[in-house]
Amino acid sequence: MFSEKHAKAGVTFPQGFKAAGVKAGIKKSGNLDVAVIYTEREAAVAGVFTQNAVAAASVSVSKEVVATGTAHAVAANAGCANACTGEQGEKDARATQEITAEALGCTAEDVIVASTGVIGVNLPMDKMEKGLRAAVAALSADGSENAGNAILTTDTYSKSCAAEVEIAGKKVRFGAIAKGSGMIQPNMATMLCFITTDAAIDSRLLQKALSETTEVSFNMISIDGDMSTNDMAVVLANGAAGNARIQAEGADYEAFKKVLESICKGLAQRIAADGEGATKFLTVNVSGTKSFADAKTIAMSVAKSPLVKTAFFGEDPNWGRVICAVGYAGIPMDPKTTVVKFGGIPVYANGVGAACDEEALRAVMGEHDIAIDIDMGAGEASATVWTCDFSYAYVKINGEYHT
Structure with a gap:
């Protein structure tokens, strides 16, 4: 095609x-x-x-x-x-x-x-x-x-x-x-x-x-x-x-x-x-919600979080910032049934950090394209949002963008 x-x-x-x-x-x-x-x-x-x-x-x-x-x-x-x-x-x-x-x-x-x-x-x-x-x-x-x-x-x-x-x-x-x-x-x-x-x-x-x-x-x-x-x-x-x-x-x-x-x-x-100053392309997949609207709201909450975006720029697998953004998205959720994965590797489940291969996780964080998968465990709907990281260059570009 x-x-x-x-x-x-x-x-x-x-x-x-x-x-x-x-x-x-x-x-x-x-x-x-x-x-x-x-x-x-x-x-x-x-x-x-x-x-x-x-x-x-x-x-x-x-x-x-x-x-x-x-x-x-x-x-x-x-x-x-x-x-x-x-x-x-x-x-x-x-x-x-x-x-x-x-x-x-x-x-x-x-x-x-x-x-x-x-x-x-x-x-x-x-x-x-x-x-x-x-x-x-x-x-x-x-x-x-x-x-x-x-x-x-x-x-x-x-x-x-x-x-x-x-x-x-x-x-x-x-x-x-x-x-x-x-x-x-x-x-x-x-x-x-x-x-x-x-x-x-x-x-x-x-x-x-x-x-x-x-x-x-x-x-x-x-x-x-x-x-x-x-x-x-x-x-x-x-x-x-x-x-x-x-x-x-x-x-x-x-x-x-x-x-x-x-x-x-x-x-x-x-x-x-191609976001301003981007070094990472992030795909936020949210599944297991009651509606597309709920999944989109959660995915956008994660995608818009400056703390999440800067963590990925620093190649820091800080899953706490992701689950935090999920929690304040405004959609009812149960932390114990929510699973978060970075590049297919589970990093959060059952309300706590998941044991994982740290070397493999570091390799994922060093990639350009990274998927953040979030399963809410509450339904059949899903949504995908695309975003990027925040780098030093983003501040420089926008600090100098004037007349």
Whole structure:
């Protein structure tokens, strides 16, 4: 299903999509900072957005586009969040739509707008306009990698993927680019994610698939417990694959949703692994609860604990910090029936520390990918949350991240 060969093709892997990323001078680093993704053929659109009450102008504007059910383009920038910028911020977001639409020959209502960067700073619209026009001029079927790099902030690399599946006898392609590294906490994380597909699907079902998929992917990651003002994940489906339009739930819809969920989970894991200053990728598996919600609450409590995260950075198998976070999660539990394992090795059971092979445990703590398994012994439900450790670099990165 997934294509490593075409992973870098990202959002231009599906038929009919072009992309570009250019340098507009918005980032102080001088790196790529304006991206455009475009499909000439009208696309069904779906989106999920931050639940922060203090949302950026790009969020409110893009929600309006998603409400229409169709879109032709995404215009994104990094280096300036255009959040908490009042009326001017909204004017700038709408101007971004208008400039992009004029350059592409579509309508402003067909342009998704996304921004990421420092909060409380107005978009430098002179640079933004030049960047948007340059990006439109540079649109190509090979432009996804530059577009992916243009939306990065503190990420160490661009997250991209490509996939192909057969639906109704037709080969359907998917592609994606995403960014996210800090201020990560659902719902959603500080991330931008753009997914493209040449599938033909009703916008209502596209929204249903994305919303449900987000609950088990992007809403299951945490790096630092902070919720951003600019988060969004958007899917454009232009129908160029020629499959029979998916208009009802059934086998075709399930096949489509399965690929979408795999893409979103994969990107979510890569975002968590690329957390600011991260040296460990932690998977928190909670089982044996009465509901998914209970399992998620417990897993998030562990994943968000600074004491747990710093212990794993120091490669200290301090299971006490984990069981402590389980205990204050607010879900009724019995310490004597709860079992905690690090990398498959039991470290806590029957209300006390478990005897284990200390050499094997030290080896586990030295690995990059570590699973924290917690069995509550109280039911059949489960949930998985992805996170990372806290290192010295996290403080340094965020201490120096300012205007």
